[in-house]
Amino acid sequence: MRIQVLLRTAALTLAATTLAACGTETQQVALGGTKAADTAERRETVERPWGTVKTFPRLQKAEPPSAADVVFTREMIMHHRQAIELAENVRRHEGLDERVGSSARFIIQDQKNEITTMKAWLRAWQDTTGSSDEHSHDADAMPGMLPQSRVDEIAALDPPETEVAFLRAMIEHHEGAVTMSQDYLPEQSNAFVHSTATHIISEQTTEITYMRNLLKQWCEKDGPATCTRP
Template identity: 35%
Template structure:
């Protein structure tokens, strides 16, 4: 299933005006079940002008670690999944969310705010308390799975993870002030709702 992203967001992500150079320490999986630094995008991302508020800061600081966990889960699928459809979906998720991490990190840097490291959110306490985030036990269970069992676990957990991201994005649309952040939130809602429907179909579930 192909997801069409908005032209506005493609323009933002494509812009390379050397506003800031970021080195992101994303969290990944090394194939042996241990957390390791994954290749996070190092990019020069332009930051459009515009007023922002605390809701925009919270959105970026929460969504960055949330996205990093989705990327980590997708990395696991490369070696653990058995279904080609699951592997393809994981690649699509990673390719969509890594540039979004870079974009949100650029915003925070331009605003003089801290960029979260790894999967720890700023002022969110335990990362697993964020909507849809897997806790340590769930991550360990996924690391220990393979084949069809992994496929089912990946789809089930990614549905929950996407639902959490959609909820966070909907809050940004209601409470945020920064237009590019609200646009990104809209993109996340559109893309991830479509992926939720796809994953439910893959699991043979509805609703």
């Protein structure tokens, strides 16, 4: 068992050339911190439309994962992919409100980078956790996962209807990610995945508050028809 753990630790070190999840620069991440050879210090916070937020956790030396750690990571990758699709669909439109456009852009950037980090973690442990097939779970059963018709609607509607539909959909989607993370925490055993879940709770709760405020401003006075949908 000790030999297996050492091998997985080496695999994590090799796999951990990742994007800083809330930044834009590629980072060489060693277990427990950046390598001594790195000259650029990794940023711990970044600025987003919703405020100053912490960057996504680094890959780190941690305990061998449990089944719950692996399932949570796989499912969060799938969950992130739908958020990216929602954001990409709203950005197809010209003339978007700047706050909506920048929010969508950062959601795409941050969640793509988070997927990169989570996939690197899964690859490092795949020999001890089985297949890394990310489609082995029922995505529709995950909290906050939306019907494809609602995802496609974001691309089909025109502004400002699409902006309101996007905000409502992303709020619901983020609430689901927070629920998934909260449900996972009592079962966690791996420190990296634990830090991933707590980051998602903090970050996406902040984004939900920001988007709710935008939605309120839009819909208080004669907002588009999408404001009144159930």
